[in-house]
Amino acid sequence: MLKTFIAQLDDVDESLQTHYEPSPNGNGFVLxxxxxxxxxxxxxxxxxxxxxxxxxxxxxxxxxxxxxELRPLKAQFDGIDANAARSALLQVQELEKxxxxxxxxxxxxxxxxxxxxxxxxxDPLKAQLQTSETARQQAEKEAExxxxxxxxxxxxxxxxxxxxxxxxxxxxxxxxFSIVNNEVVANENQxxxxxxxxxxxxxxxxxxxxxxxxxxxxxxxxxxxxxxPKAGExxxxxxxxxxxxxxxxxxxxxxxxxxxxxxEHSGQ
Numbered sequence: 076m077l078k079t080f081i082a083q084l085d086d087v088d089e090s091l092q093t094h095y096e097p098s099p100n101g102n103g104f105v106l107x108x109x110x111x112x113x114x115x116x117x118x119x120x121x122x123x124x125x126x127x128x129x130x131x132x133x134x135x136x137x138x139x140x141x142x143x144e145l146r147p148l149k150a151q152f153d154g155i156d157a158n159a160a161r162s163a164l165l166q167v168q169e170l171e172k173x174x175x176x177x178x179x180x181x182x183x184x185x186x187x188x189x190x191x192x193x194x195x196x197x198d199p200l201k202a203q204l205q206t207s208e209t210a211r212q213q214a215e216k217e218a219e220x221x222x223x224x225x226x227x228x229x230x231x232x233x234x235x236x237x238x239x240x241x242x243x244x245x246x247x248x249x250x251x252f253s254i255v256n257n258e259v260v261a262n263e264n265q266x267x268x269x270x271x272x273x274x275x276x277x278x279x280x281x282x283x284x285x286x287x288x289x290x291x292x293x294x295x296x297x298x299x300x301x302x303x304p305k306a307g308e309x310x311x312x313x314x315x316x317x318x319x320x321x322x323x324x325x326x327x328x329x330x331x332x333x334x335x336x337x338x339e340h341s342g343q
Contacts, residue, residue, distance in 0.1 A: 076339050079106045121225070124218035131211030138204045145196065156188030219254035226259045227252065230277050231293075234285065234324065234331075234338045240293030244284065251280055269329045282328030294324070315339050 077091065082103045084092045095104040163185065227248045228241055236244060252259050261274035269279060284290040316327055317339045330336040 077106055080104070121218065121221055124214060124221060127214040128211065128218055131207060131214055135204070135207045135211055138200065138207055142200050142204060145200070149192070149197065153189070155185060156192055159188040159191075160185065220249070222254050222257065223249065223252060223259060227277050227281075230281055234278075234281050235295040235319065236281070237293055237295055244281075244290065244293050247284070247290070248277070248280070251275070252277060267332075269332055276332055279328055279332035282324050282331050285324040 077094065078087065080098070080103055081087055081095060084095060084104060087095070094107055096107045098105050224245050227245060231241065231244050232238065251262060251265050253262055254260075259277055261276070265275050267273045267275045267279055268283075285294045314330070314336045315338075316323065316331070316336050319327070319338060324331070324338070327336050331338060
């Protein structure tokens with residue numbers, strides 16, 4: 076099974092070394108791919124979504140700060156437009172000098188100034204803040220959906236999932252898992268059958284799908300090279316399950332979920 080990243084070319088067989096190219100950051104080698112696998116999100120697309128989230132968050136912070144700065148001024152001069160109030164006071168002073176007082180006119184002028192201030196300053200700021208928040212939430216949701224598809228999709232393919240069934244499996248996964256702090260976590264009341272009381276993991280859930288009547292078609296059947304895991308195979312303490320059938324995945328889902336068994340596929 077080809078690895079997507081190796082530290083040095085000697086980590087793979089010589090016949091496979093031509094399929095690797097230096098990593099862009101100069102750290103190791105990456106598997107050369109033509110096109111983007113179905114169901115995966117390109118790093119640039121994910122980065123663009125993250126940048127949009129950051130941009131909307133920054134705009135939101137700036138607008139919120141501006142609104143908070145205006146609120147004390149509004150409270151301090153509640154119902155008063157500075158220019159209108161200055162003009163009104165001069166008029167009142169002139170009227171008082173002449174012995175004429177018209178409080179109703181002054182009150183009406185102040186009320187009009189307050190309404191004008193609310194219409195021209197406060198209301199547009201509220202509308203702009205709401206628009207920014209809505210856009211930020213949408214961008215954040217798109218970024219989280221993209222990350223969920225990438226993480227679960229990688230596990231699905233590694234367990235012998237058919238690329239053509241990727242969208243079907245991911246649509247089901249979105250009802251089971253969410254992204255929290257950039258990690259895939261089970262939704263509320265989605266518990267493990269292997270470890271009651273603990274949240275189910277993507278690996279355990281996928282193993283269940285491999286033996287379920289409505290999703291087993293999404294996984295490749297054994298190519299004949301499958302075998303039950305044997306002690307001593309693979310890394311220390313980790314066994315391999317090569318080209319498993321859906322029933323074999325189900326029978327070993329506990330060990331797969333705990334990391335004691337690694338699923339491998341060859342000849343696909």
